[in-house]
Amino acid sequence: METDQALWEKVLNSHPSALDAIYFRYADDLYDYGMKISNDEAMVEDVIQDIFVDLWNKRKTLGTIEYLKTYLLVALKRRLLRKMQQQKRMDTYQNPGLQESYDFQLRLVQQPSVLRDMEQADRKEKIAAVLLSLTPKQREAIFLKYYQGLSYSEISEILNIETKAVYKLMARALSTLKSNISLKILMGILILVA
Amino acid sequence: MCLYIQTLAKFYIMTKSISDYSVEDFLMDEGFIDWVYGDDKKTHQNWEGLIKDFPDCIHKIHQAKQILLSMDFETKKMSTNQKNELSERIQRKLQNDSADHVVVKKPGSNWMRYAALLALLIAVGIVVKWGIREKEQDVQVSQYVVKESAIGQKSTITLPDGSTVKLNSESKLVYGENFDEHLREVELTGEAFFMVVKKPSVPFIVKTGDIKATVLGTSFNVRNYEEDANIEIALATGSLQVEESRAASGNSKIVLAPSEMTNYSKSSGKMNKIKFEEEEVLAWKNNTLFFNQAEMKEIEQELERWFGVDIRVLNQPGTPVKLSTKFTNQSLENILETLGFTLGFQYEFSKNKVNVTFN
Numbered sequence: 001m002e003t004d005q006a007l008w009e010k011v012l013n014s015h016p017s018a019l020d021a022i023y024f025r026y027a028d029d030l031y032d033y034g035m036k037i038s039n040d041e042a043m044v045e046d047v048i049q050d051i052f053v054d055l056w057n058k059r060k061t062l063g064t065i066e067y068l069k070t071y072l073l074v075a076l077k078r079r080l081l082r083k084m085q086q087q088k089r090m091d092t093y094q095n096p097g098l099q100e101s102y103d104f105q106l107r108l109v110q111q112p113s114v115l116r117d118m119e120q121a122d123r124k125e126k127i128a129a130v131l132l133s134l135t136p137k138q139r140e141a142i143f144l145k146y147y148q149g150l151s152y153s154e155i156s157e158i159l160n161i162e163t164k165a166v167y168k169l170m171a172r173a174l175s176t177l178k179s180n181i182s183l184k185i186l187m188g189i190l191i192l193v194a
Numbered sequence: 195m196c197l198y199i200q201t202l203a204k205f206y207i208m209t210k211s212i213s214d215y216s217v218e219d220f221l222m223d224e225g226f227i228d229w230v231y232g233d234d235k236k237t238h239q240n241w242e243g244l245i246k247d248f249p250d251c252i253h254k255i256h257q258a259k260q261i262l263l264s265m266d267f268e269t270k271k272m273s274t275n276q277k278n279e280l281s282e283r284i285q286r287k288l289q290n291d292s293a294d295h296v297v298v299k300k301p302g303s304n305w306m307r308y309a310a311l312l313a314l315l316i317a318v319g320i321v322v323k324w325g326i327r328e329k330e331q332d333v334q335v336s337q338y339v340v341k342e343s344a345i346g347q348k349s350t351i352t353l354p355d356g357s358t359v360k361l362n363s364e365s366k367l368v369y370g371e372n373f374d375e376h377l378r379e380v381e382l383t384g385e386a387f388f389m390v391v392k393k394p395s396v397p398f399i400v401k402t403g404d405i406k407a408t409v410l411g412t413s414f415n416v417r418n419y420e421e422d423a424n425i426e427i428a429l430a431t432g433s434l435q436v437e438e439s440r441a442a443s444g445n446s447k448i449v450l451a452p453s454e455m456t457n458y459s460k461s462s463g464k465m466n467k468i469k470f471e472e473e474e475v476l477a478w479k480n481n482t483l484f485f486n487q488a489e490m491k492e493i494e495q496e497l498e499r500w501f502g503v504d505i506r507v508l509n510q511p512g513t514p515v516k517l518s519t520k521f522t523n524q525s526l527e528n529i530l531e532t533l534g535f536t537l538g539f540q541y542e543f544s545k546n547k548v549n550v551t552f553n
Contacts, residue, residue, distance in 0.1 A: 001460035002404060016288070017368065017381070020281060024420055027277050028269075035270040045280055052284045057291060107268040123264045147267050149231070151224065167222070174218040177261070 004068040011059050019056050026069060029148065030076050036105045036143070038080050043087075047079045070154040073144075077158065104136040106143050123181065130180045138173035141166060213248050220258035230262045273504040274345055274364075275546070341367045343384075346502020348478075353380070357398065360387045360479050363499045364419070385417040387479045390432075405458050405465075406439040414450075415476055421495065428455035428475045436465065482522040483529070490515040493533070501526045503546045511537065511552040 002021070010018030027048065034044035051072065055062070065071045081102060108128045131139055137159060144155045152170075156163040210219065220226045229241040245252060272280070343349040343361040351359045351367060354374045361367055365384025373379070378390075378398040390398045392411025400407045402418040403425050412432020418425040427436055429450040436456050437447040448456050448465050455470040477484035483500060485493060493515070494505045503526065515537055521529050530541050530548065539552045 016285075020285075023281055023284065024277070027280065028271055031272050032269045045276075045283075048280060049284050049287060053287045053291065056288055108264070109266045109268050120260075120264060123260060127261070127264055142265075143267060146227070146231075146262065146265050147269075149227075170222055171218060174221045178217050178221075181261070 008065055008068055011056070012063075014059075016056075019052060022055075022068065023052055026072055029069065030072060033073055033148075034076055034080055036140075037077060037102055038084055039105060043080065043083055047076060047083065050079060051075050067154055067157075069148075070150065070157055073148075074158050102136060104140040104143070106131050106139040126181050127177065130177045134173050134176065138169055141169050142173055145170065212244055212251060215251065215254065217254045217258045217261070220255060221261060226258065227262065230259050273547075274498060275502070275504070278345065337371050338368050339371060339373075344502070345499055353378075355393065355396075355398075356391045358389045362386060362417075362478055363502070382416055382418065384419055385415070385478070387413070387415045387476065389413040401439055403458070403460060404438055404440065404463065405436055407434055407436045409434045415479075417475075419499075423460060425458040425460060426455055426475070427458075428470050429453070430472065430476065438463070477520060480522070482520050483524070484520045485517045488515070488517045490537075493517060497526065497529070503548055505548045505550060507550045507552075509552050511539070 004022070004025075007018045007022050007025075011022070030048050030051075031044060034047060035041070038044060054075075084102065108124050108131070131142070134142075141155055141159065144150045144158060145152075150158070152166050153163050156166045159166065159169075161169070215223075226241065245255060341349070341351050341359075341361065343363060343365055345364045347363055349361050351361060353359065353369070355378055357378075359367060359380075362385035365382070365386055367380055367382055367386060369380040374396075376396070378393070378396050380398075380400055382400055382402045388398075388400065388409075390409055390411050390413065394410055397408050397410055400409075400416055402416055405425060405427075407414070407416065407427050409432060412434055413430045414432075414434055415428045415430070416426070417428075427434070427450070429452055431452055433452075434450045435447060436450065436458070446465055448467055450456060450467065453469060453472060454467055455475065456465050456467050458465045471486075474484050474486055483496060485496070488496075490507060490511065494507060497503070498505050517533070517537065519536075521532075526548075527543075530550075533539070534541055534550075537552075539550050541548055541550045
């Protein structure tokens, strides 16, 4: 498989097939990430289209892109947030200011009840509950780390915060997660003992 | 030992030793995450070693591992159709954009008019220069021909030299308009069966991914779908040479004889040579779906591509599926009926979606 760099190099040399290859490599990731931010299918598709059209038209000015996937995720998020803002303004006829507020929808896959491993199912239920109680940014960091497999510095670029702040964000989220899981296990044991 | 810890923990807290790690520290350590999720052999061994060296940590490591493994997030996917449509939308937009540039819009400012005039003069200059050079060196300015067969369809293409190509579903063949003059070169994504007209002076080259196959006159099959881990080139008749297309010394080359095929690993770049069963590899061109020890995922993918539908498997089968069978000229409904009976699942159709539920 060609590396991202090799593909991008080809785009810079004006090979349209390389742009197509990049699209098919990342379409799923982009769509999924976009839907977690906006949950508006048509909007997400429009934005993905715009990103790739711009990627091609502006390739000469973009030059080298070190981490293509991160670049695409950042571009997707910025545009989505801008569009959501515009829509909000149109819906409510007021200017809500330029804060970056959005929910980040992160749920766990639910297994059909027949095939459940009870311990695992229990753990998942707890994690799912904790995920809901976290801040959207914490959820997003967890998703980018564990699902997208990005490095802390890449996540810092997407969240637009310092790498150190990403550590802190994750650490806080994980300690909430950990304490909730252990607490319930402990309570379970106490109930059993009693 | 200290060295160990530092390399593993280098992304996170340099000063902390593994023995002081809390569950959260493990969850944040990139080496640990890779070990749980990935198959990176090196970190694998390191962590296995660490568990032995720090038996006190086993409980925490176990807990962290369980948490990581429980995090399977719900993901939203585009259907194959949706993805292809969006790709086409992008292509169309790009074409329209480039057309817009040629059209000179409403009279703009003066400098724009001058710029346009200048561009026109340069263009004329280039065309004139090309004309002259063409006489001298026969330089071609070629364009590309793109042949595609959509998902659920197959098509047969005759190339300008008389060679024929049967294109499997969801596959694309690209060649220059100058094909046949000095070179016979095509680029393939997806799968195709080639029957190449013999022409000893002009080799026929198929490029796909990072490799290319060179032949003089023969018939062979090339398979390279995006999701395939390997590129497969299988030779039916004649002889064929496969090599990496990047020009570099020490490139490995493989020469195939009939009923031999090569497997090129897209990740490692390694090539090998094995015998293949014609009935299996070339089945698709005779409208036969062939499964050999296929797992559910493979069955799902093949059916989706073959019939252009979106299949969703809603639960996991009780025992893992290993299917060996073939279907010739069968409808999707017949196939699902048969498979449902043998593998034990129910299915329901709605438009071009199929939901599969194992009993």
